[in-house]
Amino acid sequence: MIIVKDLHKKFEDTHVLKGVNYHVHKGEKVVVIGPSGSGKSTFLRCLNLLEKPDSGEIWFDNELITDPKADIDRIRTHMGMVFQNFNLFNNLSIMDNITLAPVKLKLMGKEEACENALKLLARVGLKEKADAYPSQLSGGQKQRIAIVRSLAMNPRVMLFDEPTSALDPEMVGEVLDVMKELAESGMTMVVVTHEMGFAREVGTRVLFMDEGNIKEENEPSEFFNHPRCERLKDFLSKVL
Numbered sequence: 001m002i003i004v005k006d007l008h009k010k011f012e013d014t015h016v017l018k019g020v021n022y023h024v025h026k027g028e029k030v031v032v033i034g035p036s037g038s039g040k041s042t043f044l045r046c047l048n049l050l051e052k053p054d055s056g057e058i059w060f061d062n063e064l065i066t067d068p069k070a071d072i073d074r075i076r077t078h079m080g081m082v083f084q085n086f087n088l089f090n091n092l093s094i095m096d097n098i099t100l101a102p103v104k105l106k107l108m109g110k111e112e113a114c115e116n117a118l119k120l121l122a123r124v125g126l127k128e129k130a131d132a133y134p135s136q137l138s139g140g141q142k143q144r145i146a147i148v149r150s151l152a153m154n155p156r157v158m159l160f161d162e163p164t165s166a167l168d169p170e171m172v173g174e175v176l177d178v179m180k181e182l183a184e185s186g187m188t189m190v191v192v193t194h195e196m197g198f199a200r201e202v203g204t205r206v207l208f209m210d211e212g213n214i215k216e217e218n219e220p221s222e223f224f225n226h227p228r229c230e231r232l233k234d235f236l237s238k239v240l
Contacts, residue, residue, distance in 0.1 A: 001026045001157065001188055002047060007056035009042055016042045017053065018212035024157070029189045031203035031220075033196070035235060038209040040192045044161050047190065048072075048079045061156065077105060080150030080158040084166045086142040088134040094121070094145055095130045098152045107153065120148040124178050140171030144178050151182075158182065160191040196239055200224055208232045 002024040009017040016039045024030050032040045045051040047058060049065060049072050058066045065075050088097050098120070099113040108116065121127040124144040134142055143163055150158060160179065164172045176198050183189060183202045193199065199206050199220060206223040208216045208231075216229045224240070227233045 001028075001061065002190075003057075003059040004043075004047070005057040005059075007043070007046060007058070008054045009039075009046060009051060010054055016212055017046070020056070020213055022207070022214060022217075024188065024190060026188055027186055027204075029183045029191070029202055029204045030207065031199040031205070032190065032192045032207045032209060033194070033199055033235075034207075034209035039212040040209045041161050043209065044159055044190060044192045047159055048076050048081060050081070077101075077107070077153055078156045080153060080155035082143070082146050082150055082158065082160045082163050084162045086134070086139075086146045086166075088142060088145060088149070090134050092133075093130070094126075094132050094134070094137075097134070097145065098149050101149070102152050113152070117148070117152055120151050121145075123181070124148055138171060139167045140174045143167065143171075143175045147175075147178055147182070157188040157190065160189065160193070162192050162194065164193065164195060194239070196224075208235065210235070 004020055004022045007017050007020040020043055032044065034040045042051055046053050053066065057064060060075060060079070063075065064070060065072060092100065095114060095117055098117040099110065102108050102113045103110050118127060118130060121130055124147065126141060126144055129137065129141065137145065164175050167175065176195060179198070180202055203220050205217055206220050207214050210231050216227065216232050224236065227236055
């Protein structure tokens, strides 16, 4: 599905990713945790080239997307992305936010896109908000809409960059519930988060990043109950 080989990324003098290697298999829910500045969000944003790596390879469905000749716009239609701050268009209704990309990219006609959007809105409990505008919604509702907008493209994988970190605490649960339902439906997911309960409950693999590399990875039970690396033990003692 996604293969990362020897990924390096610098921002000026800061070496943010230092030779990261990883393989995300179809259907996996990979959760990435780590302290601020560990490189986890940069790693995620490199997977669809929102950040361009300085060196290394990224393969997606047997296609080398770091090849300068790769059609990254086409590839991104298969990789949904959900950001911390929703990134909705405030001047468009919720329906138009969801249908804009599939219609503009000619993936489906307007009528089909609207039907699909209503089904997805019903799935996240927001069908009645189709004609509302982002300013009329709570943070949790906006993030659920952002997830729907990504799903409207029928992606093969969903990338989440700290999707709950900008939310009020009481709204975190409603977004995590949508993500859990998505995971149960079989979607391949890579999630950067500080939500340890989600990592433990939903993840099939959990990665710990620090100082620009993956220091430890395991299935959730082993990862949380029997951490091997001292840095991870220290990190978990502060967040659990």
